[in-house]
Amino acid sequence: MGIKITRKLLNNYKKYKRGIPLLEAELRGLRTTDAGLGNSVINDYSTGYARPQSVVGFDRERYQYKCDILEHYRAKAGAVEEWIEAIPDAQTRCVFRMRYMEGASWAKVARVTGYAGKEDYVRLHIRDDYLKKCNIK
8 A cells, every 4th residue: 555544644634635626726727827837037148247037938846746746645545545445344434434535523423323422432432443453543
């Protein structure tokens, strides 16, 4: 898998999923509009003296930086999704899917899994016990 699953990664999953379409739109804008143009200054010595000249062109460094962030977000989100789908117990997988992938509250997770009014039980005895079993901190 390559990416180590942590509580922080699980908690940031929604941030990564929200960021992917935003970064894709930003990259599309950089490619198709003037937003992708950058400005550099070079010294022109054609007269024998340094004269600053502006050079305008596509800002490849900024574009590549945004591409790298997008790939990072996709990799992190994909690792969390694969890890959740690989959980062997159906109830535990449902708890993780609802909480992290769907963003449900602990009350809703408890209600759907049959522990209505016992959201602490679901959080402590299903989620936390599974994370402890997998040595995830």
